[in-house]
Amino acid sequence: MKELLEYLARALVDKPDAVRVEVIESEKSLILQLHVDPEDVGKVIGKQGRIAKALRTVVKASAAKEGLKAIVEIVD
Amino acid sequence: MSKATETEAETTEEAIGAALEELGAERDQVEVEILEEPNKGLLGLRKARARVRVTVLDGEDVAKTAVEGLLAKMGVDGTVTTHRDGDELWLTIGGDSLAWLIGHHGYTLDALQVLVQAMVSRQIKSPARLVLDIEDYRARRKREIKSLAERTIGTVLARNEAISMRPMNAYERKIVHLVVGEYEGVASISTGVDPNRFVIITPA
Numbered sequence: 001m002k003e004l005l006e007y008l009a010r011a012l013v014d015k016p017d018a019v020r021v022e023v024i025e026s027e028k029s030l031i032l033q034l035h036v037d038p039e040d041v042g043k044v045i046g047k048q049g050r051i052a053k054a055l056r057t058v059v060k061a062s063a064a065k066e067g068l069k070a071i072v073e074i075v076d
Numbered sequence: 077m078s079k080a081t082e083t084e085a086e087t088t089e090e091a092i093g094a095a096l097e098e099l100g101a102e103r104d105q106v107e108v109e110i111l112e113e114p115n116k117g118l119l120g121l122r123k124a125r126a127r128v129r130v131t132v133l134d135g136e137d138v139a140k141t142a143v144e145g146l147l148a149k150m151g152v153d154g155t156v157t158t159h160r161d162g163d164e165l166w167l168t169i170g171g172d173s174l175a176w177l178i179g180h181h182g183y184t185l186d187a188l189q190v191l192v193q194a195m196v197s198r199q200i201k202s203p204a205r206l207v208l209d210i211e212d213y214r215a216r217r218k219r220e221i222k223s224l225a226e227r228t229i230g231t232v233l234a235r236n237e238a239i240s241m242r243p244m245n246a247y248e249r250k251i252v253h254l255v256v257g258e259y260e261g262v263a264s265i266s267t268g269v270d271p272n273r274f275v276i277i278t279p280a
Binding site for chain 2: 012053055061065
């Protein structure tokens, strides 16, 4: 999940080196905190949150396939 | 196919600049391969010039690579094929047990399409409209919506009254509007707010 989110975020931002994903694990869910450069926040959120919503949907589907719940948080 | 050229100059940057000039492309629209590093040579002898090969990125290749990379990260064993349909570039993922990748009402597939489009438009200026499909999910939906629109138009004309269709996403609504445009005596309008926005077909 971590690699997937990192891959997607790096392909969307101007400063891929600043992309970092922290994983907080609990019993049955994963919280994925996506850190990007402050100037890139808009790129991973998109107009009306379109990109952020798509990132969440794709990561959730991928996690669900492995029986996990995943929550994506965007942090700058 | 992709346009490419090979150039040489004193430095790598100059060679790239010359290639961009020749191709009429910007730096972020191309892929650069360094064929030879500039070399001062021993005691200034046998001075080698920088040689580069510059290839203009092709929308189709970039999009295909983006989808393949995404599938690999998701652990999906699938193939990607491309074809053009009018102004749309279709990328079709083929493989076994991919229903989860389509998701309920195609939500996951829609999300994948949004991300691929965003990834590609970072590399290609004004890319084609991308349509991501899995097996023939969207192609089948497109046919279904076309035939539903045709049947509804028939009813509107027969009864001379407006009919509201079920909520559809922007792409599906566009298909309905295009079909309506081919008929005399009917018009269509979208109303409501996503995800409950729908088309009304009315007598014109």
